[in-house]
Amino acid sequence: MPQLTVCPSCAERLEPEDRFCGNCGTNLAAPLSPAPSFAPAAARDRTEDGDYGLAPPVAEADGDYGLAPPTRATIPGQGSAQAAPFAAPAPAPAGIADPRETLLTTEPDTEPDTEPDTEPEPAEPAKPAAACVACGIGSVDGDGYCEHCGHAQPRRRDHIEQELALVSAVTDRGLRHHRNEDAFALAEATLPDGTSAAIAVVCDGVSSSSRPDDASETASVAASDTLRAALSSGTEARQAMQEALLAASESVNSLVEGDTSDPETNAPACTFVSAVTTGELLTVGWVGDSRAYWIPDDRAADNPARLTEDDSWAARMVEAGLLSEEEAYADERAHAITGWLGADAVELDPHTASFEPDLPGIVVVCTDGLWNYAESAAELAAVVPPDARTRPLHCARTLVGVALDGGGHDNITVAVIPFPASS
Amino acid sequence: MAVLSKSENPNIPQFTAEVYQNEYLPEGGREVNAIVTVTSTGGGTGGPPAKQGEGSEASGARAYAPGHGPSAAVVIMVDCSGSMEYPPTKMRNARDATAAAIDTIRDGVSFAVVAGTHKAVEVYPGGGRLAVADAATRGQAKEALRKLTAGGGTAIGTWLRLADRLLASSEVSIRHAILLTDGRNEHEKPEELRAALDACAGRYTCDCRGVGTDWEVKEVTGIASALLGTADIVADPSGLEGDFRQMMEAAMGKEVADVSLRLWTPQGAEIKFVKQVAPSVEDLTTRRVDAGPRAGDYPTGSWGDESRDYHVCVEVQPAGVGQEMLAGRVSLVLPSADGGAPEVLSQGLVRAVWTDDMAASTRINPQVAHYTGQAELAQAIQQGLEARKAGDLDSATAKLGRAVQLAAESGNADTAKLLAKVVDVVDEATGTVRLKKNVDDADEMTLETRSTKTVRVKK
Ligand SMILES: [Zn+2]
Numbered sequence: 113m114p115q116l117t118v119c120p121s122c123a124e125r126l127e128p129e130d131r132f133c134g135n136c137g138t139n140l141a142a143p144l145s146p147a148p149s150f151a152p153a154a155a156r157d158r159t160e161d162g163d164y165g166l167a168p169p170v171a172e173a174d175g176d177y178g179l180a181p182p183t184r185a186t187i188p189g190q191g192s193a194q195a196a197p198f199a200a201p202a203p204a205p206a207g208i209a210d211p212r213e214t215l216l217t218t219e220p221d222t223e224p225d226t227e228p229d230t231e232p233e234p235a236e237p238a239k240p241a242a243a244c245v246a247c248g249i250g251s252v253d254g255d256g257y258c259e260h261c262g263h264a265q266p267r268r269r270d271h272i273e274q275e276l277a278l279v280s281a282v283t284d285r286g287l288r289h290h291r292n293e294d295a296f297a298l299a300e301a302t303l304p305d306g307t308s309a310a311i312a313v314v315c316d317g318v319s320s321s322s323r324p325d326d327a328s329e330t331a332s333v334a335a336s337d338t339l340r341a342a343l344s345s346g347t348e349a350r351q352a353m354q355e356a357l358l359a360a361s362e363s364v365n366s367l368v369e370g371d372t373s374d375p376e377t378n379a380p381a382c383t384f385v386s387a388v389t390t391g392e393l394l395t396v397g398w399v400g401d402s403r404a405y406w407i408p409d410d411r412a413a414d415n416p417a418r419l420t421e422d423d424s425w426a427a428r429m430v431e432a433g434l435l436s437e438e439e440a441y442a443d444e445r446a447h448a449i450t451g452w453l454g455a456d457a458v459e460l461d462p463h464t465a466s467f468e469p470d471l472p473g474i475v476v477v478c479t480d481g482l483w484n485y486a487e488s489a490a491e492l493a494a495v496v497p498p499d500a501r502t503r504p505l506h507c508a509r510t511l512v513g514v515a516l517d518g519g520g521h522d523n524i525t526v527a528v529i530p531f532p533a534s535s
Numbered sequence: 536m537a538v539l540s541k542s543e544n545p546n547i548p549q550f551t552a553e554v555y556q557n558e559y560l561p562e563g564g565r566e567v568n569a570i571v572t573v574t575s576t577g578g579g580t581g582g583p584p585a586k587q588g589e590g591s592e593a594s595g596a597r598a599y600a601p602g603h604g605p606s607a608a609v610v611i612m613v614d615c616s617g618s619m620e621y622p623p624t625k626m627r628n629a630r631d632a633t634a635a636a637i638d639t640i641r642d643g644v645s646f647a648v649v650a651g652t653h654k655a656v657e658v659y660p661g662g663g664r665l666a667v668a669d670a671a672t673r674g675q676a677k678e679a680l681r682k683l684t685a686g687g688g689t690a691i692g693t694w695l696r697l698a699d700r701l702l703a704s705s706e707v708s709i710r711h712a713i714l715l716t717d718g719r720n721e722h723e724k725p726e727e728l729r730a731a732l733d734a735c736a737g738r739y740t741c742d743c744r745g746v747g748t749d750w751e752v753k754e755v756t757g758i759a760s761a762l763l764g765t766a767d768i769v770a771d772p773s774g775l776e777g778d779f780r781q782m783m784e785a786a787m788g789k790e791v792a793d794v795s796l797r798l799w800t801p802q803g804a805e806i807k808f809v810k811q812v813a814p815s816v817e818d819l820t821t822r823r824v825d826a827g828p829r830a831g832d833y834p835t836g837s838w839g840d841e842s843r844d845y846h847v848c849v850e851v852q853p854a855g856v857g858q859e860m861l862a863g864r865v866s867l868v869l870p871s872a873d874g875g876a877p878e879v880l881s882q883g884l885v886r887a888v889w890t891d892d893m894a895a896s897t898r899i900n901p902q903v904a905h906y907t908g909q910a911e912l913a914q915a916i917q918q919g920l921e922a923r924k925a926g927d928l929d930s931a932t933a934k935l936g937r938a939v940q941l942a943a944e945s946g947n948a949d950t951a952k953l954l955a956k957v958v959d960v961v962d963e964a965t966g967t968v969r970l971k972k973n974v975d976d977a978d979e980m981t982l983e984t985r986s987t988k989t990v991r992v993k994k
C-alpha cells in the first residue's frame with residue numbers, strides 16, 4: 113500500500129497513519145481524480161440523515177486559534193465506505209462494534225489495537241486530490257468547503273483523542289451540532305517528592321456566546337498549564353486548582369479584546385471542570401454544569417459518586433428545596449447554567465473539593481454531552497467498562513459511544529484518570 | 536468575517552467584504568439570506584477617504600494633486616431640445632451647470648461636451664476626439680458652451696452612442712458620462728433607446744439628471760440603472776450648477792472601474808436574488824454573466840472610496856441537522872488587463888448550518904430585516920404612485936401608508952419627508968395616511984426618483 117510522506121496540497125510532513133493533512137485538511141484517502149459516480153461516504157454510521165454521512169474528523173484548515181493542538185491528539189480514520197488508496201483502514205479489533213474503536217492513537221504504542229509502525233514508502237506528491245467527503249466529486253477549497261456541493265469538511269476538533277500514561281480523553285462533535293465547542297487538555301506533573309500527578313481539564317463552550325469553541329480551548333489549555341506549573345513547584349492541590357480556575361477565567365475574559373463580532377451576542381464563555389490526582393488525594397474544581405464522577409473498581413465495596421455540584425437552574429432549585437430533583441430536571445430551564453467563565457459572568461465563584469478515596473477506581477471528567485445519557489453516578493458506573501482503570505482511553509471511547517448511541521445531541525467530552533496514579 | 540485581499544495594483548483601493556447573516560436553518564430549511572457590505576478605501580495617491588453620511592450618495596470625492604489620479608475620460612451630454620427654452624433660464628442654468636462641471640474636471644482627464652437633440656452633436660472639442668483637461672481646454676470648452684441653443688427633439692439613444700464612441704477613443708481605465716435631459720425621449724422608439732443601452736452597458740457609467748418636471752422618471756432611472764450610475768431630479772434649474780459640480784467631483788473620485796460581484800453557489804442551489812441595497816436598491820439578479828462552474832458575475836461599475844451593501848438570497852439543498860454548508864462565496868473581482876484570471880479584491884462567505892435549536896433558526900438578522908424593509912419601502916412607493924396615477928385611490932392610500940410606516944420604522948427620514956409631501960400622515964406607526972388633493976408634480980417626481988434610496992442599519 114503506497115503511503116504519502118508529504119501532503120499533496122501543501123507539502124506538510126505526514127505520519128503513515130494520517131488520513132487527513134494536519135495542516136490543510138486535505139483528505140489523503142480521497143480518490144486521485146474526480147469520480148462522478150462516487151457514492152457519498154457513510155463515514156459516520158450513526159448519522160440519522162442518510163444524505164451525507166457525517167464527515168470523519170480532520171485538521172481544521174485555519175490555524176488561527178493561536179493554540180497548539182493537544183500534543184498527542186490523533187486523527188481517527190474514516191468509515192469503511194470510502195476507498196482509501198493511500199492508507200489502509202486500521203484493522204478493527206475483535207469484539208468491538210463501534211467503528212470509532214478502530215481509531216488510532218499514536219502513543220504509547222502499547223494498545224493492542226494500534227497499527228504496527230511501518231516505514232512510509234516514498235511517494236510522488238500527487239496533484240491535490242482533496243475530494244469532498246460528502247459528495248466525493250468536488251475538491252476542497254481553502255476555507256474547508258467543497259467547491260462542488262459546499263459541504264463543510266471535517267475539522268480537527270470534530271474528534272480528538274489523547275492518551276498519556278496517567279490520563280486519557282476523547283472529545284467528539286456528536287451528531288446534531290455543526291462544530292465541537294467542547295475542549296479538553298491533559299497533562300502530567302512531577303511533584304517535588306518525585307511522584308506523578310495526572311491533570312485533566314474539560315470545558316464546554318456556551319453556545320449562546322460568541323466563539324464558544326475558542327473559549328473552551330483557551331480555558332482548558334490555560335488551566336492545564338497553570339496546574340502543571342503549580343503542582344510541579346509544590347503548590348498544594350486545591351490551591352493549584354484555584355489558581356487554574358482564575359487563569360482559565362482570565363484567558364476567556366481576554367478573548368473579548370479585539371472581538372469584532374456582533375455586540376448583541378454574549379462575550380465568549382465556557383464551563384470548566386478539572387480533576388487532578390496527587391498521591392492519595394483527588395482534587396476537583398469546577399464552574400458550570402460539567403462534571404466529575406468517582407467510579408470505584410469494586411462497586412460492591414464502595415459507591416460511585418458525583419464529585420461536583422452543577423451551577424445550574426435545576427441544581428439551585430433542588431438546593432433551595434423549592435423542587436424535587438425530578439421536578440427540577442423536568443423543567444425546560446433545568447440546564448440553564450448559573451455560573452461560567454467569561455466576561456459576562458456576574459462574579460466568578462469557583463468551586464474546589466478534595467477527596468481521599470481508599471480504594472482504586474477512576475475519575476470521569478465530562479461535559480453534559482455525556483451525563484445527559486447517564487445522569488446519576490450509578491447510571492454512569494453501569495456503562496463504565498470493568499477494566500476502565502487499566503484501559504482509560506478505551507473507557508473514554510466507550511463512554512463517548514454511549515452518548516452517541518443515545519442520540520449524540522450535544523458535543524461529548526470524557527477524560528478518564530485512573531486512581532491512584534500508578535507509575 | 537472580513538476577508539481583505541491586498542491588490543497587486545497600488546492604485547486600486549483596498550476592498551473589504553463583511554457578511555451579516557443568521558446562518559442557522561431549521562431542519563429542512565433552504566433559504567439563506569445575507570447582507571454583504573463591500574467597502575473600498577485608500578486607492579490612488581490622494582488624501583484620507585471621504586466621510587460618508589448615513590444613506591448618502593456613495594460618492595467619495597478625494598483630492599488628487601493636479602495631474603495625478605487614475606486615467607479617466609468623461610463626456611457631458613446636455614439636452615438642447617426646444618423645450619429647454621421654457622423657461623428661458625433653463626438653458627442658461629444648464630450652460631452654467633456644465634461650466635461648473637468642467638471646472639471640476641481634474642487636469643489630465645479626457646473630456647468632451649455633447650449637445651443632445653433628435654441627434655447628437657459634438658460641442659467640444661469636436662472631430663470625434665476628447666480634449667485633455669487643463670486651464671486652456673477648460674476655458675475653450677466653456678467658451679464653446681455659448682453656442683448651445685435650444686431647438687429640436689429628443690433621441691437620447693443617439694446621445695449615448697456618440698458618448699460611447701468618444702469615450703472609446705481614449706485609452707483610460709475609467710469612463711464616465713453625465714446626462715442632462717428635460718423631456719421625454721420622443722424622437723426615437725423605446726426599442727432604439729433599449730438597444731443603445733444594451734450597446735453601452737459595461738462600457739461606461741452614466742449619471743442622469745432630469746431637470747424640470749416634463750421628463751419621464753422611469754426613462755431616466757432606467758438609463759442610470761442600465762449604465763450603473765445615479766439618477767436624480769433637479770426640479771429647479773437653478774440647482775443644476777451645484778448638482779453638476781458634485782456629480783463631477785464624485786466621478787473624479789472613482790479609482791477603479793468594471794468591478795464585478797462574483798457569486799459562487801453550491802451544486803443544486805438556486806439564486807433567488809442579488810440586489811444592491813445601499814446606498815440605493817438595484818436588482819442585479821438578471822444581470823448575471825456566467826463565470827465558471829457554479830459562479831456568476833454581477834456588474835457593480837466603478838468605485839471610489841465608498842461602501843455599498845448587497846442582499847444575496849440563495850436556496851440550497853437542505854442537509855441534516857448538525858451539518859454545515861457554504862451557501863455562497865461572494866467576491867469582488869476585477870478583470871485582468873491581459874485577459875487572464877480576474878483579480879479577487881475581497882471575498883466573504885455565506886454559510887448555512889442546520890440546527891434543531893429553534894431559538895437559533897428563527898432569529899432574524901437585523902441587517903437582513905432592515906434591507907428587506909427598505910426594498911419593500913421602495914416597492915410600496917412605486918406601486919402607490921402607480922395606483923395614484925391610475926386613479927386607484929384605495930390601493931394608493933394603502934401602499935403609500937405602508938411606505939410611511941416602513942420609512943418611520945427604519946429611520947429613513949429623507950424618504951419620510953418626501954412622502955409627507957404626497958400624503959397627509961395621520962399616524963406613521965400604523966401607516967394611516969390620506970392622499971393629498973393637490974400634489975406638486977415636482978414633489979411626486981422627486982418621491983418616485985428617490986424611492987430606491989435607502990439608509991443603513993442603525994448600529
Ligand atoms: Zn496539507
Ligand SMILES: [Zn+2]
Nearest residue numbers: 244247258261
Ligand atoms: Zn462535495
